[in-house]
Amino acid sequence: MATPYEEIEVGARTVRVSNPDKVYFPERGFTKRDIVHYFLSVGDGILGALRERPTTLERWPGGVFEGAKLSTRGDNRGDAFYQKRIPKGAPEWVETVRITFPSGRPADEVCPTETAVIAWAANLGTLTFHPWPVRRPNVDHPDQIRIDLDPQPGTDFADAVRVAPQLRALLHELGMEGWPKTSGGRGLHVYVPIQAKWTFVETRRAVIALGRELERRLPDLVTMSWWKEERGERVFIDYNQMARDRTIASAYSIRPRSRAPVSAPLRWDELESVAPEDFDIVTMPERFATVGDLHAGVNEEAYAIDTLLEWAERDQRDEGLGDLPYPPDYPKMPGEPMRVQPSRARNKA
Incomplete structure (x- = not known):
């Protein structure tokens, strides 16, 4: 019974x-x-x-x-x-x-x-x-940057792992540290704690600048294109995860x-030796008891994003790279380009 x-x-x-x-x-x-x-x-x-x-x-x-x-x-x-x-x-x-x-x-x-x-x-x-x-x-000022490495069709978790060390190196150049975790699927998330003094618009702009710099360094591996038809077999940096009311599954x-996987905090040095399916509701409790909370550091130091915002201004000034599209359910945002799929825009032209 x-x-x-x-x-x-x-x-x-x-x-x-x-x-x-x-x-x-x-x-x-x-x-x-x-x-x-x-x-x-x-x-x-x-x-x-x-x-x-x-x-x-x-x-x-x-x-x-x-x-x-x-x-x-x-x-x-x-x-x-x-x-x-x-x-x-x-x-x-x-x-x-x-x-x-x-x-x-x-x-x-x-x-x-x-x-x-x-x-x-x-x-x-x-x-x-x-x-x-x-x-x-302070609900209008993010205290985290969340970088979503989202493998596109033809790529998988291993491709996100290939991008991750270059992302970490870039963060180190900025004087920052990131904390990775599996998404629970094919992706990889990296959290960076920041000072809670910038708006959602500013923090999203900072992630766009970071993603564009990573795309320059890894053009065959990374894409910042919002439009799926332009992404190819690359890892998409989903910058809109930093828009207001967009969230990522927690650690x-x-x-x-079907297998009840979980989003698992990781150490940088184990990225190449693990797979998302290693972590589920059976294996995670033992792992947690052994290694503790590998994301505890996310709640400790907080970094400034001034340099990333300077990069955003540089991209706009020197290369004409302004804002990128918001999700379709968002109101039109100041400075945002048209939300028209490139192939449709060409056909209309």
């Missing part, structure tokens, strides 16, 4: 886990109970990634079954969805922070402050946590794929 619910003690809180025997990953038989206990096993790490940050919850209440789909802006009939506002009925100890979307509409998002909040969210079917690159006291989050 299935257990209707369990109560677990998480710090000073009691968290109720309903239907703990419900299977969330049929291929491996992982249940909701397994999901909750996984998050508790890496609690200090994932709380470090989420603490005091507005966080969107990616909820899969029916689990990750064959054919399951995530709802989108254009089609909300999916089996899973993004929760951008605090759910009704949340315990009083689940804190929030008010953020503003690009449209100007506000929302009160979950703002994790303790591990119990993560367990509570997991009970709601949250597998992936999407924190903003800001903290509650230690579970990705909704």
Whole structure:
């Protein structure tokens, strides 16, 4: 007989886990109970990634079954969805922070402050946590640059790994350090802590300048083109991950794929010896117990981005390289080029 619910003690809180025997990953038989206990096993790490940050919850209440789909802006009939506002009925100890979307509409998002909040969210079917690159006291000024190395068709994780040392060398030239992690898929993410004094527009511009410099050095490996038809078999630096309300799966989050992979913090010296599938809800707890939180440094030193902003001005002045397109659901931004696919623009001409 299935257990209707369990109560677990998480710090000073009691968290109720309903239907703990419900299977969330049929291929491996992982249940909701397994999901909750996984998050508790890496609690200090994932709380470090989420603490005091507005966080969107990616909820899969029916689990990750064959054919399951995530709802989108254009089609909300999916089996899973993004929760951008605090759910009704949340315990009083689940804190929030008010953020503003690009449209100007506000929302009160979950703002994790303790591990119990993560367990509570997991009970709601949250597998992936999407924190903003800001903290509650200063929600309009990012304190992180997140560099998304996104392999395009014809490339894979190994190609992102080939780019990573050159990216690190470039960061070192800027007096910065980065902290890598797997995306949980084919990609690689590198986080760089920065001083929370620049706007989203400025930090996005800084990432564009960084990406363009990396593209100059590795033209056969790296692309900054927003348009897929122009990217080729290269690694795309997804600069729009630094736009307001665009987020990256947090370290230690579970990705909704059949094997239950997780986004795993890495050491630079192990990039070439690991693969994304090495890290899942079974292997990560033991790894975390052994190596600790490899992303702890993200929350320590903070760097300036003045040089990157100077590079952006140089690119505009010397090469005529201005802004790049925003995502299609964004309002038109000052200085942004036309959002027209190059092949369509040529056909109209």
